[in-house]
Amino acid sequence: MFESLEKTGYRCTVATSGPEGKRHLEQNTFDVIITDLMMNDFDGMQVLAMARQLLPESQVIMVTGHATVSKAVEAMQLGAFNFLEKPITPNRLRAIVAKAIEAVQLKQTNVELRRRLDEKFGFEGIVYAGPQMQQLIDRLKRIAPTDATVLITGESGTGKELIARAIHQNSPRKGKRMVALNVRAVSENLVESEMFGHVRGSFTDAVTDREGAFQYADGGTLFLDEVGDMPMSTQIKLLRVLEEHQITRVGDNKPIKVNVRLISATNRPLEAMIEEGQFRNDLFYRLKVVTVHLPPLRDRRDDIIPLMDHFRKTFVRRHNHAPCNFTPAVTKKFFAYAWPGNIRQLRNFVETMVVLDTDGKLDIDDLPPELMDDSDSSLNTLGATNTIEMPNMPLAIGNSELVGKTMDEIEQWAIEETLKITAGNREEAAKILGIGARTLYRKLDKYREESQ
Incomplete structure (x- = not known):
């Protein structure tokens, strides 16, 4: 009987008894389970119950004799996909299994759609x-x-x-x-x-x-x-x-x-x-x-860099674009910008940059006009985007909270904010701050010890 399924392309595992079938269910995964209704030690109804518990996306087909058709109908009410009455012809078996496979695939598709909805629209x-x-x-x-x-x-x-x-x-x-x-x-x-x-x-x-x-x-x-x-x-x-x-x-x-x-x-x-x-x-x-x-986005600047990275990945996939990444100079620009259009504007800017990129590097030359200024134009001409000056970050973010702070506190704030715009890249942060990498590491260790 199962030879006809294997010839069609299905991979089959055969159990010669109920207990052997039970062991297969405990140890493996199956899309379709075909079981005789009447067996010693572990019958078809027990196979159905076990499959519903261990393999809820699978489909169970019952094989029954004429005298047990009513029992097979009861099994369907309990979740069996269908039943085959003996004797079974190869054509009938293949037709029922094909429909069961379709049902499994539909169920898997629905599960995947729900998962994607949860990922996209869930928290x-x-x-x-x-x-x-x-x-x-x-x-x-x-x-x-x-x-x-x-x-x-x-x-x-x-x-x-x-x-x-x-x-x-x-x-x-x-x-x-x-x-x-x-x-x-x-x-x-x-x-x-x-x-x-x-x-x-x-x-x-x-x-x-x-x-x-x-x-x-x-x-x-x-x-x-x-x-x-x-x-x-x-x-x-x-x-x-x-x-x-x-x-x-x-x-x-x-x-x-x-x-x-x-x-x-x-x-x-x-x-x-x-x-x-x-x-x-x-x-x-x-x-x-x-x-x-x-x-507004200007009041939640900690979220700017994660949003940039999220939209970059999104549009690289959507437009089938080669991998590309933001340069530190662009990250600074995004971090310092006021974002009057909020997340929608940031999203549009990132999409524009990904679409126009030709070298795998989202740099100053890819910026939308709203983020460009005269210094950017001259830097592009000279090819010196890596030496761009740090924007006036306290002015862009709002520096009222720094008034009355000690110099050590202001220094810590500057280091932490710079690390944010470099996505945690300490070497790049040290370059922007004009200090040695070892000095930056030492100061970070000090802040960590003071916070404990």
């Missing part, structure tokens, strides 16, 4: 190094398992949608949809239709019935970005939806129940808008059961 997919973001991640881990509405605030480009997806991906709703709707991107007269849906004939272009974002996200999460741009008339209807958990499509009178977790985001000062009569006070408090504020 592990958020790149950071500083304590400020660590505190925020700890807060998100407490928020995610609940069903509370969340308001995410922060400047444009700080990663509000990424945070919303991380909350969804770590919530009980992760198996359902997350639907994102940017309120600002929708014309004012269509916001209600996009959110709640409409029926045919409700307005000029409504030629068919259409589900809105709330109905489409039923059971999952709805992310409303730029919620501060929502028209006042729509704010009133959104408040009612949050209170009653049902929507009414435009042009319809029939309410529809919805079960949606709402996450909203804005870069606008909603409290000031309330005072100016541009945003409803009652809706504001409905949206901000829990508030998450994302700091």
